Amino acid sequence: MPVERVDPELVEFDVRTDEMLINMGPQHPSTHGVLRLVLRTDGEVVSSAAPHIGYLHRCAEKIGENVSPRQWIPYTDRMDYLAGMNMNLGWAMTVEKLMDLEVSEKTRHLRVIVCELNRIASHLVAAGTYGLDLGSFTPFLYCFREREKILNLFEAVCGARLTYSYIAPGGLIADLPPGWLEACERCLGELQAVVPELHAMLTSNEIFIRRTAGVGVLSPEMAIDYGCSGPVLRGSGVKWDLRRDGQPPVARMYEDYRFEVIAQVDGSYPRDQEYPPVPPEAVVGDCWHRFYVRMLEVVQSIGLVRQAIEHYRRSAGPVSEPIKITQKLPRGEAYLETEAPKGQMGFLVVGDGTAIPWRVRARSSCFCNLSVLTEISRGCLLADIPAILGSLDIVLGEIDR
């Protein structure tokens, strides 16, 4: 449907102020890392925001073409460093797809446990820093306190708190230590109690709603056009989640799990739990909805971890061993996208019969999500830029790779 477009660079002005070019970043408190935004502003109104990336580029893909898949695992950790488990999983499953490997049931459920826990941790960071972006410091610490508990669990599993390298092609580097599941359940219980607190401090806070509702509206069409995924896509009301809709290896991983894909469809969110109401000011696809989707996904993930613990307890046998470093890759290529906390994380691996992949490529969800920033931040106020950027929840390690 054709829409009459006005020149977005033209803004109403009361006083002739010079258009000011402002560098927001790469050292700025709310660019979530080393993103540099070049803002063209007229007073408080931003007429365009252009992201400049590459400050965290570490040649991860090129390195991947010089080491074996097993050795590249630590590099995937450093992509979305807030969700290392999910990055590990994406790479591991891609390599498994290339090599046509199957992992044991126990491994599958254990992977679900750690990945969903990491999704919760990542969403907690997103929620906390979003509060920070809007000037509210306290939720940040609430979120990080809960995240610490999850990191403690991960530390017990793999010895690392940020860069896990836990999931490897073919399996997992270790099984769970004794007593871990009980600790995990305790953690989930505490987490469940914190979610309403966060809803009270942010989701249903009047100022928060006014700062986010109707700001940075991303239409579903635009979201799909730009290749957005994850909560950004679902916040625009598109019910698409690779855990349900993905390629067979991904969907099969979650096949005996019950969970809702969180997205507002036909004006309502899934009603499997008690959630705070959607404020009337909120428009589908705005910052509020993107934030809300993340918060709701935390609850879903808590449920998923609970189910996975049950499945894990029921499944017998050992967890699968990862492949050897010297394991030769078959000729051919495999591409697989998994549902990482920030969106669809895709890996491509092309094998040429040696242990070293011939080509490695990572498709970053944050890269696509960030690319809508220019579009949805036109004509917003300066204070909306952190609000929009925070709601996109980017991690520069993944964008720049």
Add this chain to the structure above:
Amino acid sequence: MINWHTCFFLLFATITCAFAVAVVVSANVVRMAVCLIASLAAVSGLYFLAAADFVAAMQLMIYVGGTLVLLVFGVMLTARGPFVSMKITPANWLMAGLAGGALLILLLCAATSVDAWKTAAVAASAPAAEGGHTVAPIGMALLGIRVDALEQANPALRGGIAGYLLPFEIVSVHLLVVLVGAAHLARARRRRRPAEAVPDASRSA
């Protein structure tokens, strides 16, 4: 016996005059504004000394706190590189200096021409301390009632004392008109706001 009134008068008068001269001399418009603030704030000190406490507070509140902030705002809105300091020719300086100097001499002559003005009635510190209960009389005067009329010793002047209700009302209406007019004047350009267009486009696209 030190006359504190004199001390503080000298202090405030020096600040006032020095910064007033600095306003003239300074080429940078931002510094001019700063000097003007200092000068006018010191003027309010002079008002306090002259037992005009309500006027002094008003000077601080409206003039320094309101008008000058507005002025600084205007300075900052228009302070682009080339306009921060603009030079004029020495000939202009000379002309202005001559005119200003002549006026100054004229005013100084006038100020010192009356003998009664050169002698303070009493040791000036006492009334300054006692005086300054001007709030209520000023308020009443603005309502048209002159409570101080009875204190006027000179019966010839007593008849001339009138309330200020009409000027007060005129000034208040005038202020309203001015504010509306200023707001209208400053909003010179209107263009369509893209914020209205873009969300619509994205929603209906």
Add this chain to the structure above:
Amino acid sequence: MIAEYLTTRFGLPEWLACGGVALVQCLILLGIMMFAAALFTWMERKVAGRIQDRLGPTRVGGRFGWLQSVADGVKLLAKEDLIPGEADGLLFRLAPYVSFCAAFCVYLALPFSNGWVAQHLNVGVFFIVAIAGLEVFGVILGGYSSASKWSLYGAMREAAQVVSYEVPLGLCVVIPVMVAGTLDLVAIGNMQRGWGVNWLVFHNPFLFITFFIYALCTLASTNRAPFDLAEAESELVAGFLTEYSGFRWSVFFMAEYGSMYAMSGLGAILFLGGWHGPIPLAEMLGLSYANHAVLGWLGDLLGAGNFLCKAFLGVAAMMWLRWTLPRLRIDQVMTTCLKYCVPLAAAMFVGTMLWTYALPGGLLPRSTPLGAVAEAPPWTAPRAARGERP
């Protein structure tokens, strides 16, 4: 008068006695302000910590981290004092002191108890509001002279915000003044003696609402969250403070805390009974000048404690809000002011006016009629004009 006493008893020259007394008074006030700033720096951390489920400072200076502010001060003094190359050096250096002086001058006219005021001003209320409004100059100058775009943004926001909020703030201040019938803070405070129902905030329902508008405007005019747009960390890096470091930064900081305390104090006098507690303890115990000068002095001391506590609670409430709420956007800040605060304050003004016309005595039964003049301590007699700092 202490100065006279010193001259007659010890034969000091008058200028020395007067100057000395003035200096000591200034130092006492400066001490109060500094102490308040130090205390609030520590308290801010503690409050933030408690609200965020942590302990806050615990190590420096014993169990509760009492000396944290001192440690902060030492750290700030030891930091490098940077002035950006492009900055207007003179204004950049000057700006923090402008803010600080404005914040400090408020204390000159702020009574801490019955007659305990450095300069008893007839127009104390207006003087304080006017001087508090001058603090914005320091911010504007600092922001402008930093030659940083973020600083400029902060300065512009501050200018717009403070000038706008001075309107409802002025209205809110005028309403209790209208009920009290004087601009003299000591007189306004003394009118509210007796039980807590005599406080002006309980005088009528309009004044009760006015108090909350006043609190809101105070937040905005002292630049506290959720109105801290001038230094909005996540948007403007640090706003007008971006280029400041070390000592100059700490001067801005002290000015902020100083004016927070002063504005809370003004609110306490205008609405919350000033130095009169909810229970007239001083009267019950017979602490008045009618009995003995020392008893009267003790009563005033009790009053000063009351006053400091009330102002302290006001600051605590500001901190509570700061650590709870997200920040508003600039257009919302202006909307709050122009669309809500100003009309509401104006309505309260009219309401109070009608109320006092219809019910001069107020809503609640009073222990002493409003307007009863309290006995003044002997040293509140008008003092020789020492001149007031602008």
Add this chain to the structure above:
Amino acid sequence: MPLLNQPVSLSHYLLVGAILFACGIVCMATKRNAIGVLMGVELVLNGAAVNFVAFSAPFLRGDAELALGLDGHLMTLFVIVLAAAEAAVALAIALCYYNTHATIDVDQGDELRG
């Protein structure tokens, strides 16, 4: 210090007012920045206001019964208020001028010159 022992009289205040006034006039004449000119106007107005306040103080002069009294204060108040109004309008004009001419230099605004 004999200077500090003398009482201040009306003439001293008028002197300050005269200096303010003259500074304002020179400022108006020499500044090319429209806002600079505006500052000159403010100085002039304050010079006049100082005179009003000084004339109204009875204790500053020998002929105390001729003091303006409250009228001087009220005139000063009107000066202050009108100065605020004047500043608002002048600033609006300056900004309008700036919008249309992209400069704040008053010498550039000479389209109406015959």
